[in-house]
Amino acid sequence: MINRVLIRIKVLQVVYAYYLKRSGDIKSAEKELIKSLQRSYDLYLYLLQLIVVLTDVEQKRLDALKYKYLPTEQELNPNTRFIDNKFAEQLRLNKTLVSFINNNGSVWSDDDMFLLRNLLKEILSSDIYKEYLQSPDVYESDKEFWRKIFKNIILKNEELEDLLQDKDIYWDSDFGVVATFVVKTIKSFNSENGEEQELLPMYKSNDDLQFAVTLLHKSILEHEETQNLIDKQIKNWDIDRIAQMDLYIMQTALSEIKNFPSIPVSVSLNEYIDLAHFYSTPNSSNFINGILDSIVNELKTTGVLFKS
Numbered sequence: 001m002i003n004r005v006l007i008r009i010k011v012l013q014v015v016y017a018y019y020l021k022r023s024g025d026i027k028s029a030e031k032e033l034i035k036s037l038q039r040s041y042d043l044y045l046y047l048l049q050l051i052v053v054l055t056d057v058e059q060k061r062l063d064a065l066k067y068k069y070l071p072t073e074q075e076l077n078p079n080t081r082f083i084d085n086k087f088a089e090q091l092r093l094n095k096t097l098v099s100f101i102n103n104n105g106s107v108w109s110d111d112d113m114f115l116l117r118n119l120l121k122e123i124l125s126s127d128i129y130k131e132y133l134q135s136p137d138v139y140e141s142d143k144e145f146w147r148k149i150f151k152n153i154i155l156k157n158e159e160l161e162d163l164l165q166d167k168d169i170y171w172d173s174d175f176g177v178v179a180t181f182v183v184k185t186i187k188s189f190n191s192e193n194g195e196e197q198e199l200l201p202m203y204k205s206n207d208d209l210q211f212a213v214t215l216l217h218k219s220i221l222e223h224e225e226t227q228n229l230i231d232k233q234i235k236n237w238d239i240d241r242i243a244q245m246d247l248y249i250m251q252t253a254l255s256e257i258k259n260f261p262s263i264p265v266s267v268s269l270n271e272y273i274d275l276a277h278f279y280s281t282p283n284s285s286n287f288i289n290g291i292l293d294s295i296v297n298e299l300k301t302t303g304v305l306f307k308s
Contacts, residue, residue, distance in 0.1 A: 001044055001181050001200040002037050007212045008252070008271055009173060010036045012279065015219050016248050026220055033216050037209075039170035040178060041202040045100050046107045047182045048199070050154070051146055052092045053108045054123070057116050059083045081133055082124070086191065087143040093195040107167060115159055122157075123149055139191040147186040155179040173278070211260070218255040226254045229298070233291045242287075245280040250288055254295065261307055265296055 014033045018024045062083065065075040091097065108116070123129055128148045135141040154160065161175040181200055189197055203209050219226075230250050234242060253272035257265055269292055276284040299305035 001041060001178075002203050002208060002212075003177075004208070004211065005271065006040060006174070006177050007037070007208065007215070008256075008275065009177075010040070011212060011216050011219065012248060012252050012275060013173075014216060015252055016245065018220060019248070026217060029220065030213060030216060033212060034209075036170045037212060038202070039168060040174050042100075042104070043164065043168075043171050043174050043178045044181055044185075044200070045097060047154075047179060048091060048094075048097055048185065049101060049106065050108065051088050051150075053106075054116065054120055055083055055085065055088045055092075057113070057120050058124075061117075061120075079133065081137070082129075085142045085145065086139045087146055087186070087189060090189065090191065090194065090197065094197055094199070095195050096199045098195075107164075112163065115163055119154070119157060119160060123153055126153060128152060143186060143189055147183055150179065150186060151183050155183070214259065215252070215256055218259045219252045222255055222258075223251065226251045229254060229295050230291065232298075233294050243280050243284060246276065246284050246288055249276055249280065249284075250292055250295075253288075253292055257292075257296065258299070258305065265305075265307060269293070269296075 010033055014029050014036065017032070018029045062078050062080070065071060065078070068075070126149075128145065132141065132145040135145075155176065164171045164175055185200055227247075230247065249272050253268055256263065256268045256272075260268075269289070272292070273285045273289050276288050280288075296305065
C-alpha cells in the first residue's frame with residue numbers, strides 16, 4: 001500500500017523536520033520516517049473500518065426511531081438495505097482488520113459522532129444511495145455501492161480530512177493518497193474469500209522500505225554535496241527569496257536521481273515538481289524544474305550521471 005509517491009512525501013517531511021530541529025541525528029530521523037509510514041498504513045485500516053462504523057451509526061439511528069414515542073409505520077419498518085450490506089458485513093469480520101482493531105483500538109469515538117452523522121446523512125441523501133436501492137440485492141451491488149461512496153463522497157469530505165489531521169500529526173497529508181488505496185481494496189474484494197480476504201500489505205516488497213530508508217540517508221548525508229550543486233545554479237538569485245522548502249525538495253530529488261539507477265530521471269523530476277505544487281510556493285515548480293534540469297545536464301556532461 002505504501003507506494004513511492006507516499007514515500008517521497010514522508011522523506012521530504014522528515015528531511016525538513018531534521019534541518020528545522022538543527023540538532024537531530026540520522027537514526028532518530030530514520031525512526032521518525034518508519035513511524036510515519038506505519039501511521040499511513042494504520043490510516044488505511046481505519047478508513048476501511050469507517051465503513052463498519054457508519055453501518056453501526058445507521059443501525060443505532062434506525063433503532064432509536066423504532067423505539068421512540070409513536071413511531072410511524074416507516075420508522076417501524078425501515079428499509080434496511082444499508083445496514084444489511086453484505087460487503088460491509090464481510091469487512092466487519094475480516095481477520096486482518098479485526099486483529100488490527102483488537103490490538104490498536106479504534107480511532108473512531110463518540111466525540112466524532114456529529115461528523116459521522118453528517119457524513120451518513122450526506123450518503124443517504126446522495127444519488128448513489130438512491131441508485132443503490134434500485135439495484136439488485138446482491139454482493140456485487142453492495143460492494144460497488146461502497147466503492148462509489150468512498151470515491152465520490154468520503155474521499156472528498158474536507159471535514160473528515162481535518163478531523164483525521166487533528167487526531168494524528170502523521171496524517172497531515174495522507175488522506176487523499178490513502179483513501180485511493182481504500183477504493184482499490186474495495187474493488188478487489190471477493191465474497192468467496194469471506195473473512196480471509198486479503199487487504200493490501202504495508203509494502204509491496206522490501207525494496208520499498210529500503211528505498212525509503214536509503215533516500216532519507218542519502219538526502220541527509222549528501223547535503224553538502226547537493227547543496228553545492230544547487231548553489232552553483234542559484235548564484236544569481238536572491239537566496240533570501242528562495243523558499244526553504246524548495247531547497248529541501250531539490251536536495252531530496254538530487255539524492256534520488258544520483259543514487260537510484262533504475263529510476264528514470266524524468267520520473268524523479270516529475271514526482272518532485274508535483275510535490276512542489278503542494279508543499280511550496282505557487283512559482284516553486286517552475287523554479288525547481290529549471291534548476292534541477294540544469295544540474296542534471298551538468299552531471300551528465302561531467303560524466304557523473306549516466307542514466308536517461
